[in-house]
Amino acid sequence: MNLFYNVPARRNFLKSDFVELRHIIDSFTRISLSYPNIEFNLIHNDEELFYLKKNNLRKRISSIFGRKIEDNLIPLNEKTSLAKISGFILKPQISRKSRNNQFLFVNNRYIKSQFLNHSINNAYDGLLKDGYYPGYFIFLEINPSKIDVNVHPNKTEIKFEDEQNLYSIINSSIKHSLGVYQIAPVLDFEKEPSMELPYDSQKSLIKEPSIEVNSSFNPFEKDKNNGEWEELESKIEGGIFNKTNNNEEIDSPKIFQVFNKYIITTTGSSVIIVDQSLAHQRILYEQFLKSSADNSSKSQKLIFPIEIELSKNQEIVLSEIKDVINSIGFKFTINKRVVIINATPPIISDNPVEEIFQDLLNDNNSYNIKESFSQSDLIAKKISKLLSIRTGKPLKLREQQTIINQLFSCKEPKLSPFNKQIFVTLDKKDLDKNF
Numbered sequence: 001m002n003l004f005y006n007v008p009a010r011r012n013f014l015k016s017d018f019v020e021l022r023h024i025i026d027s028f029t030r031i032s033l034s035y036p037n038i039e040f041n042l043i044h045n046d047e048e049l050f051y052l053k054k055n056n057l058r059k060r061i062s063s064i065f066g067r068k069i070e071d072n073l074i075p076l077n078e079k080t081s082l083a084k085i086s087g088f089i090l091k092p093q094i095s096r097k098s099r100n101n102q103f104l105f106v107n108n109r110y111i112k113s114q115f116l117n118h119s120i121n122n123a124y125d126g127l128l129k130d131g132y133y134p135g136y137f138i139f140l141e142i143n144p145s146k147i148d149v150n151v152h153p154n155k156t157e158i159k160f161e162d163e164q165n166l167y168s169i170i171n172s173s174i175k176h177s178l179g180v181y182q183i184a185p186v187l188d189f190e191k192e193p194s195m196e197l198p199y200d201s202q203k204s205l206i207k208e209p210s211i212e213v214n215s216s217f218n219p220f221e222k223d224k225n226n227g228e229w230e231e232l233e234s235k236i237e238g239g240i241f242n243k244t245n246n247n248e249e250i251d252s253p254k255i256f257q258v259f260n261k262y263i264i265t266t267t268g269s270s271v272i273i274v275d276q277s278l279a280h281q282r283i284l285y286e287q288f289l290k291s292s293a294d295n296s297s298k299s300q301k302l303i304f305p306i307e308i309e310l311s312k313n314q315e316i317v318l319s320e321i322k323d324v325i326n327s328i329g330f331k332f333t334i335n336k337r338v339v340i341i342n343a344t345p346p347i348i349s350d351n352p353v354e355e356i357f358q359d360l361l362n363d364n365n366s367y368n369i370k371e372s373f374s375q376s377d378l379i380a381k382k383i384s385k386l387l388s389i390r391t392g393k394p395l396k397l398r399e400q401q402t403i404i405n406q407l408f409s410c411k412e413p414k415l416s417p418f419n420k421q422i423f424v425t426l427d428k429k430d431l432d433k434n435f
Contacts, residue, residue, distance in 0.1 A: 036060035090135035101135030123174035
């Protein structure tokens with residue numbers, strides 16, 4: 001079959017077979033979630049990728065995304081005059097740094113809505129770590145006369161007649177389900193025994209506590225107990241904070257951190273302000289590229305191997321990039337849709353291995369070579385971002401110095417792997433302009 005016989009120009013808009021297959025799986029997933037009561041089968045190059053039996057929504061989700069997810073589904077069920085809400089949300093502990101497990105349907109049609117997504121995220125407030133997103137499979141049934149589906153060519157965006165009330169209904173419904181399943185934080189109304197008054201004392205008169213006051217006390221009196229103040233005064237007058245006992249000037253700090261985000265250092269006539277996260281990305285990126293190019297990467301064997309059940313999309317991604325992941329230090333075996341990780345790159349020892357590995361296989365990672373130099377380059381970029389020091393992390397002086405030294409030893413210290421400026425330089429004349 002030649003799909004492009006009459007429209008050959010359309011073929012030019014296609015990406016690699018690998019990327020297009022994943023787009024097909026995305027569409028297949030959305031449709032099969034909408035109709036769990038229908039049997040679905042997906043075959044690619046004579047290989048059966050999916051065989052989904054008729055089932056309920058919970059089992060359909062499990063058959064697509066793996067058994068682990070089924071144990072973390074919280075049901076939603078709310079009916080109002082405006083809309084009926086059903087489906088499932090995921091427990092906060094299996095949230096991810098990507099939005100892969102976010103599915104919103106209106107009248108069984110998959111849609112995207114930043115407004116309603118904000119309502120869902122808000123309901124999880126205080127339950128997720130920074131940078132993590134909730135997962136959900138939410139179905140809305142709304143009177144078709146209350147929505148407009150013609151606001152986008154591919155019909156994935158919808159205009160709602162009563163957005164504000166729908167926002168509140170979804171938000172309240174999710175909070176209610178989280179509360180029912182004891183996921184949301186609750187106030188502890190149980191009293192500590194020490195906080196209770198003994199029964200015998202409840203009828204007794206409360207005594208006013210006695211306070212002893214020394215009326216002759218003078219905090220400014222210079223006596224033997226106040227010798228420290230005299231010593232401090234003399235040190236200030238003598239300029240101890242400016243000079244040492246050997247009359248040598250104390251060196252001011254050459255490097256320090258501000259806002260837990262920037263590292264500031266100086267040269268002879270300028271100040272350099274470095275973004276710590278972007279700098280670390282560049283350092284890791286070049287390290288991974290080098291180890292991948294010359295196969296010099298080392299691996300750290302795990303005492304207890306880690307098993308990860310993959311979605312079909314993740315399985316396809318892994319088959320495409322397994323050689324590159326192996327070259328940077330991951331050692332693993334594959335048994336159907338289960339990956340057994342036996343060793344990891346030493347640099348990720350302080351990070352959750354399963355989470356890092358899953359993030360590398362995220363559905364929104366196209367790993368399309370057209371977008372970069374090679375798959376090795378794309379994966380080095382991805383993993384450098386995953387493992388880099390985060391904004392908001394306080395660093396010790398030695399850590400700050402290490403980042404600065406390693407950054408300026410890089411081949412390209414000015415730009416991050418994603419072409420963001422890593423540092424700015426302020427000359428003395430730039431500072432003088434502000435005074």
